[in-house]
Amino acid sequence: MSVRVKAQRKRRDGQATRERLVQATVEILSREGLGAVSTARVARDAGIVQSGFYAHFASLEDCVVEAAQHIGQRIHDTIREGLAHLREQGVGDFELVLAQYRRILDQLEAQWQFVELLLRYFREPTPLGHTLAAIQQSIRDELTHHLMALLKPLDIPDGGRPEAAYLADLMVNMLLSSVQSLRWEPALNRELVAYLLTVETISMAARTYDWMTEKGHWPDPTRDRG
Template sequence: MKADSKSQRKRRDGQVTRERLIQATVEILSREGLGAVSTARVARDAGIVQSGFYAHFSSLEDCVVVAAEHIGNRIRETIREGLSLLREHGASDFDLVIAQYRRILMQLEAEWQFVELLLRYFREPSPLGRTLAAIQRSIRDELTHHLMALVKPLGIPDGGRPEAAFLADLMVNMLLSSVQSLRWEPSLNKELVAYLLTVETIGMVGRVFEWMTQQGLWPDPTASIANATESE
């Protein structure tokens, strides 16, 4: 019984140390970027000796991958919360949309080193590159599902997924480019950035919907309403 208790305590202590190593890596990545990450630095910041690092990770890259996943989860959660509010209160509410852009931009700015990491490595066929690509795809999927939910009542073929996914790609690229611009131009007005993102997002979705309707590719909601009124 005592041996089992000792073994359980050892596992718990090992998990705590592993979490400290991950958190140290997350903080270094967020503040200073990939170039500042080393086993010596991570171990020191986590409060263990360098040789102890390899009791928890087989390589520095493995640790960086897990840390990147943690940062990606934080960003995804911020976006998920914003999209949930938009679905609940209305995606065309300008004040609500700009408030969510402010919040997301603040989060991405705080993680700007991670954003640069994402832009630089997500196409590389390495474990880190694949992890970053998966994070970007998951953010894209969140936005795609949100946009599809908005047009679901219209009964659009394929749920409007191809168009929603394309719009999601544009929105992700706009966000990442905005963070880069804020980094490169420190005096750039953040409120202007949030405002322009909001104007472009609402306008872009509206223009796409209008064009698709004019081309007969999507049903015309006004016609549906008129037909329903006539039948009554």
């Protein structure tokens, strides 16, 4: 076997081990939270000796950050898929919105420890805090983009971005709070949570649209044209 082939195999094996370490961290974070993560536990779950951990990561925090990015991307993708489906099928259809909230709650509940991690650490000036803040921002941006598309026909100032971003904040906070409530109150009916989220979202969207279309709430965009 040539030196080049050996080097390629070593890189592949190293990458595979790194991925196992990240996946082990993802699973521990998702099931048990940050307090359960240690180099010994992650290495054991990944099938390597503890000393081998540092051949792939400079620190435990580096591994946790990468695992958080994986979980965050999964949640982001779920929300993106749901919003794309709504844009195609109709955002005012109660059953469609309800179905998407069920999907999103499924994903967030499966990652409830990560949600707790996000809410607890996203404001901290640490690599993990910055990563969690970026994840929350990416979800907010996705919702903002979706809402701006709905507001576009109104031709309001700045394309409605400030208003869309504010509505996105409300929706993100509702989702995260709902997951917390489902964890704090095990007897809480999950279907009721999805139903109330749908009612609130559709009602809020309809009332906001009505308010925005009322005369006098926005300056006439043609007023200053010569």
